[in-house]
Amino acid sequence: xxxxxxxxxxxxxxxxxxxxxxxxxxxxxxxxxxxxxxxxxxxxxxxxxxxxxxxxxxxxxxxxxxxxxxxxxxxxxxxxxxxxxxxxxxxxxxxxxxxxxxxxxxxxxxxxxxxxxxxxxxxxxxxxxxxxxxxxxxxxxxxxxxxxxxxxxxxxxxxxxxxxxxxxxxxxxxxxxxxxxxxxxxxxxxxxxxxxxxxxxxxxxxxxxxxxxxxxxxxxxxxxxxxxxxxxxxxxxxxxxxxxxxxxxxxxxxxxxxxxxxxxxxxxxxxxxxxxxxxxxxxxxxxxxxxxxxxxxxxxxxxxxxxxxxxxxxxxxxxxxxxxxxxxxxxxxxxxxxxxxxxxxxxxxxxxxxxxxxx
Amino acid sequence: xxxxxxxxxxxxxxxxxxxxxxxxxxxxxxxxxxxxxxxxxxxxxxxxxxxxxxxxxxxxxxxxxxxxxxxxxxxxxxxxxxxxxxxxxxxxxxxxxxxxxxxxxxxxxxxxxxxxxxxxxxxxxxxxxxxxxxxxxxxxxxxxxxxxxxxxxxxxxxxxxxxxxxxxxxxxxxxxxxxxxxxxxxxxxxxxxxxxxxxxxxxxxxxxxxxxxxxxxxxxxxxxxxxxxxxxxxxxxxxxxxxxxxxxxxxxxxxxxxxxxxxxxxxxxxxxxxxxxxxxxxxxxxxxxxxxxxxxxxxxxxxxxxxxxxxxxxxxxxxxxxxxxxxxxxxxxxxxxxxxxxxxxxxxxxxxxxxxxxxxxxxxxxxxxxxxxxxxxxxx
Numbered sequence: 001x002x003x004x005x006x007x008x009x010x011x012x013x014x015x016x017x018x019x020x021x022x023x024x025x026x027x028x029x030x031x032x033x034x035x036x037x038x039x040x041x042x043x044x045x046x047x048x049x050x051x052x053x054x055x056x057x058x059x060x061x062x063x064x065x066x067x068x069x070x071x072x073x074x075x076x077x078x079x080x081x082x083x084x085x086x087x088x089x090x091x092x093x094x095x096x097x098x099x100x101x102x103x104x105x106x107x108x109x110x111x112x113x114x115x116x117x118x119x120x121x122x123x124x125x126x127x128x129x130x131x132x133x134x135x136x137x138x139x140x141x142x143x144x145x146x147x148x149x150x151x152x153x154x155x156x157x158x159x160x161x162x163x164x165x166x167x168x169x170x171x172x173x174x175x176x177x178x179x180x181x182x183x184x185x186x187x188x189x190x191x192x193x194x195x196x197x198x199x200x201x202x203x204x205x206x207x208x209x210x211x212x213x214x215x216x217x218x219x220x221x222x223x224x225x226x227x228x229x230x231x232x233x234x235x236x237x238x239x240x241x242x243x244x245x246x247x248x249x250x251x252x253x254x255x256x257x258x259x260x261x262x263x264x265x266x267x268x269x270x271x272x273x274x275x276x277x278x279x280x281x282x283x284x285x286x287x288x289x290x291x292x293x294x295x296x297x298x299x300x301x302x303x304x305x306x307x308x309x310x311x312x313x314x315x316x317x318x319x320x321x322x323x324x325x326x327x328x329x330x331x332x333x334x335x336x337x338x339x340x341x342x343x344x345x346x347x348x349x350x351x352x353x354x355x356x357x358x359x
Numbered sequence: 360x361x362x363x364x365x366x367x368x369x370x371x372x373x374x375x376x377x378x379x380x381x382x383x384x385x386x387x388x389x390x391x392x393x394x395x396x397x398x399x400x401x402x403x404x405x406x407x408x409x410x411x412x413x414x415x416x417x418x419x420x421x422x423x424x425x426x427x428x429x430x431x432x433x434x435x436x437x438x439x440x441x442x443x444x445x446x447x448x449x450x451x452x453x454x455x456x457x458x459x460x461x462x463x464x465x466x467x468x469x470x471x472x473x474x475x476x477x478x479x480x481x482x483x484x485x486x487x488x489x490x491x492x493x494x495x496x497x498x499x500x501x502x503x504x505x506x507x508x509x510x511x512x513x514x515x516x517x518x519x520x521x522x523x524x525x526x527x528x529x530x531x532x533x534x535x536x537x538x539x540x541x542x543x544x545x546x547x548x549x550x551x552x553x554x555x556x557x558x559x560x561x562x563x564x565x566x567x568x569x570x571x572x573x574x575x576x577x578x579x580x581x582x583x584x585x586x587x588x589x590x591x592x593x594x595x596x597x598x599x600x601x602x603x604x605x606x607x608x609x610x611x612x613x614x615x616x617x618x619x620x621x622x623x624x625x626x627x628x629x630x631x632x633x634x635x636x637x638x639x640x641x642x643x644x645x646x647x648x649x650x651x652x653x654x655x656x657x658x659x660x661x662x663x664x665x666x667x668x669x670x671x672x673x674x675x676x677x678x679x680x681x682x683x684x685x686x687x688x689x690x691x692x693x694x695x696x697x698x699x700x701x702x703x704x705x706x707x708x709x710x711x712x713x714x715x716x717x718x719x720x721x722x723x724x725x726x727x728x729x730x731x732x733x734x735x736x737x738x739x
Contacts, residue, residue: 028671030667030671067667067670067671069667116661116663116664117664117667117668118664118668
C-alpha cells in the first residue's frame with residue numbers, strides 16, 4: 001500500500017538508497033535533511049549534515065522525483081543532544097550522542113514535524129530491521145550486515161517511534177547498498193561513510209568542541225596511578241574515557257589505561273594492569289524496555305556495552321527503582337559510564353539503559 | 360506545476376528568451392572594445408539601457424546595470440552613504456524592507472551610525488508621522504520600498520521623498536517587487552535612487568538596475584574598469600542585460616492590461632478562500648496592494664506545513680521562512696504589522712502573474728481547500 005513517508009536524508013549512500021527503494025515501492029515521499037549546525041560551525045569539517053550533504057540529498061531527491069526540504073534543527077539539536085552530551089563529559093562520563101539524536105531528533109523532532117504535514121512515518125538509512133513479536137508489538141532487530149548493524153543506536157526508540165519507523169536498507173549488506181546506488185544512478189554511490197562524522201571533522205575532539213561551544217570551564221586535575229602517586233597534570237577530565245590508552249603520559253614500565261575519572265577531585269586514575277579495567281557488574285539506568293514489561297525475574301540475555309563491541313552473555317535483574325542490575329558471564333573491558341547498554345535476545349533488541357557510574 | 364510564487368521569481372518571457380538567444384549567438388564582443396564586434400555588443404547594452412529607463416520614466420544615462428536587486432540596493436544605500444557630505448550619516452528606513460536593504464543598513468549601524476527603522480500599521484503601511492519625526496539635518500538617506508514583497512502593500516514613497524527633500528537628504532526606493540507590476544515614474548515619485556531587478560519581471564536572473572538621478576553623487580562598492588560610469592566596474596553581462604531590456608519593454612507595454620487581469624484573478628482567489636476556508640484573513644487587505652499578491656493567514660494552521668503539502672500536490676507558494684523544527688522567527692514583515700508569532704507562522708504568500716489562468720485559480724482554490732482540511736489538519 002502506498003504511504004506518505006518522510007525520508008531523513010544525510011546525503012550519504014545509505015539514506016539515498018533507502019529513499020530509492022521506497023520510491024520503487026510506490027510510496028509518496030518527501031526528503032528531509034536535518035540542519036544540525038550552522039554552516040559556519042561546519043567550516044572545514046566533512047559533515048554529513050552540512051552543506052555538501054544538503055546538496056547531495058537534494059540531487060538524489062530530484063533524480064528520484066520527490067521534493068526535498070531542509071529542516072532547521074540547530075537550536076533543538078544543541079538543547080537535546082549537544083548540551084546533555086557535554087553534561088555527561090563534565091560529570092566524568094562518556095556520552096552516546098548518536099542514541100540521543102535518534103530518540104530525540106530523527107524520531108523525535110522530525111517525526112513530529114512530519115506529523116504536522118500529515119505524514120506519519122519516518123524512514124532512515126539505518127542498518128536495522130523491524131518485525132513483530134508474538135504480541136504484535138514492533139520488534140527492533142539487528143541489521144543483516146553484521147559489520148554495519150546500527151540497532152544499538154536505535155535501542156532508545158519507544159514503541160510509538162518504532163511503529164512509525166521505516167528502515168529500508170536493514171536487510172541489506174553495505175556492498176549491496178552501494179551496488180543499488182550505482183544501479184539507481186544515485187550521485188551518492190561513492191560518498192564516504194558519514195557515521196561519526198556528523199559532529200566533528202577528522203582530528204577534532206568532540207568533547208573539546210562541546211566545551212568551547214558551551215564556554216564551560218575544563219575540570220583540570222592530576223593523572224594518578226593506582227597507588228595515588230601523581231603521574232602528571234591534565235587539561236580537563238572531558239578528554240578521557242574509561243579504558244583509554246592514547247594520550248596518556250608514557251609509563252616508566254608499560255602501557256597504561258584510564259581506570260577511573262572523578263569529576264569531584266578532577267583525578268584521572270590510570271593503571272598498568274589490563275585486568276584492572278575489566279568488569280563483570282554494572283547498573284543500567286533510565287531503561288527503555290521494548291519487549292513488554294521489564295523482566296520480573298532474572299533474565300538471561302546478551303548485552304552490548306558500546307557500539308563497536310561484541311555482545312556478552314549476561315543476567316539482568318530489575319531493581320526496585322526500575323534500573324537494571326547486570327551481571328556478565330565473563331568480564332568485559334572498560335564498561336564505561338554514560339555509554340548505552342543495549343540488551344538483545346539473539347537479534348532482537350530488548351531494550352537499552354545508560355551505564356551508571358560504579359556506586 | 361501550478362506556479363503561484365511570482366514574487367519569488369517569474370518565468371522567462373518567450374520574447375525575452377528569443378532576444379537573449381540572439382545576443383548569445385552572435386554578439387559576443389566586449390562592449391568596451393573599440394572594434395566592430397565590441398561596438399555591436401555596446402549597441403545591444405545601450406538599447407537595453409533605454410528600454411530599462413523607459414519602464415521607470417528615467418533617462419538612459421540614469422541607469423546603472425548591476426547583477427540584480429540585492430546589488431542595486433547595496434550600491435544605493437552604501438554608495439550614497441559613502442558619498443554623503445560630512446555631518447550627514449543618518450539613515451531612515453522601514454522595518455519591512457527586504458534584507459537587501461535591512462542588512463546594509465544594519466552594517467552601517469554596526470559602523471557606529473544612526474539608523475532608524477520606521478514601523479508600519481496593522482495593514483502594513485509605513486508610519487509617516489514617525490518617519491517625519493526621524494527626519495533631520497543629520498540624515499543622509501531615506502530608503503523605503505515601493506511595494507512589500509510579502510504582503511504586496513504599496514508604500515507612500517512620494518511622501519518619503521518629499522520628507523527627504525525637505526531635510527536635504529536623498530531618497531531611495533527598493534522597487535524590486537513593484538517594477539513591472541505598478542506604473543513607475545521616478546520623477547513623480549521624486550526619488551534619487553530606485554532599485555529593480557530583471558527576474559521579477561520575466562527577464563533572466565543575474566541582471567538588475569539602479570536608477571541614479573543625474574547629478575546625485577554615489578561611490579562605487581567595487582573597483583576596476585570604467586564600465587557603468589565607474590560605478591559598477593566589470594564587463595557587462597550582455598545577454599542578461601539584453602533580456603532585461605526586452606523584459607522591461609514588454610512589462611511597460613503590458614503593465615496596465617496584465618495588472619487588471621491578474622487583479623481579477625487574485626480577487627477571485629481571495630473571495631473563494633475567505634468564503635470556503637474558515638478562519639482565513641488577508642494580511643494587508645485594508646491597504647493599497649500589488650494586484651498579484653495575496654498573503655493569507657490560516658488561523659490554527661501551520662504555513663510551512665501548508666506550503667509543503669501544496670508542493671507535494673504540485674502547487675508552488677511561499678511562507679517566506681526556512682523550514683524549522685524550532686519556532687523560528689517568522690516573517691519580519693507580518694510581525695512589524697503587529698501579528699503574533701502564531702498568526703505570522705500561519706500565513707502563506709500566494710503571488711500570481713502573467714501566465715496564471717482562471718482555471719489555475721480554480722485548481723488553486725481546490726488544492727488549498729484540500730490541504731487546509733487535511734487529515735490531522737497540518738496543525739501545529
